[in-house]
Amino acid sequence: xxxxxxxxxxxxxxxxxxxxxxxxxxxxxxxxxxxxxxxxxxxxxxxxxx
Numbered sequence: 001x002x003x004x005x006x007x008x009x010x011x012x013x014x015x016x017x018x019x020x021x022x023x024x025x026x027x028x029x030x031x032x033x034x035x036x037x038x039x040x041x042x043x044x045x046x047x048x049x050x
Contacts, residue, residue, distance in 0.1 A: 005013070018030055 015027065019026065
């Protein structure tokens with residue numbers, strides 16, 4: 001097994017950095033922002049004439 005962090009460990013670390021690991025409402029708010037941002041990027045990529 002690799003010494004690299006697991007995806008779960010990386011996720012937990014990112015959550016702590018964002019200050020969301022102890023507050024479920026804050027976590028949900030951040031997830032929604034990330035999801036919206038990802039959707040916008042995908043939409044721009046699709047409409048770029050690829």
